[in-house]
Amino acid sequence: MPKTYFSTDGKLAEDWKLVDATGIPLGRLCSHIASMLMGKTKPGYTRFSDTGDTVVVINAEKVRLTGNKWDQKTYYHHTGYPGGIKSQTAKEVLTSHPERLVQLAVYRMLPRGHMARKWFKKLRVYVGTEHPHTAQQPQTIKLPDLGYHN
Template identity: 55%
Template sequence: MKKYTYSARETDKSDKWYLVDADGVILGRMASEIAARLRGKRNPLYTPHADTGDSVVVVNAEKIALTGRKWDQKVYYHHTGYVGGIKAITAKKLLEKKPEDLVVHAVRGMLPKNKLGRALLKKLKVYAGPEHPHSAQQPEPLSIK
């Protein structure tokens, strides 16, 4: 009798949807749980090279929490592509300008840096307020402490 390790294909998964309310939740704790759900690590069919994860909808991103003095000390950088074009913005200003980017940036850093990671990030939907257009998918509420 042959014994072998089962390797799941992307067609083997059943895509579930989860709803996360970010009101008062600490950013890093939430991002690590979301990244694990997107990757499929809570799934018995988990395969590192395949997308076996679920989709996640995050609401109330404007009410996210950071610990300590991170609102003023945490700085996000990006480059415009021009010489000397590095730009910096603090977490507090980014929350005012585009609160969804705080969550997306945190989750992106916890996913693989390849094609798979970019595909997984497309399954993350983040909204600043309490409304979202994904009620047809019937997302299950996911509580994060």
């Protein structure tokens, strides 16, 4: 009887992918990034093993939000003190930390658990076109047509 193949950590070659976020809607971009981090784009995908790629995102400040989300979408966090809930709109987050928009969206799209924390460490988000990972020779990924035009 043939046995089912399960890939384990380190068996599949880990690739580096480069994604340009210019003009792409945030949710559509991050759902593709989450799939690449989990390894769902590879034929040897195994749900309990780290078979994903490392993803480098550039131009995070040029990501697109549709409708009135720049003013209406709210990000909350709590300081840990009584009455310490803080909120920021997407526009305020973009001005202070543009990379956090992509990081939060990708992290919230990953399934919860220890694998999500492992996969999230493989995400590198940068403002502008410069990144320190040229030595890894990342492949430039042109995402499929997601209803946007660069």
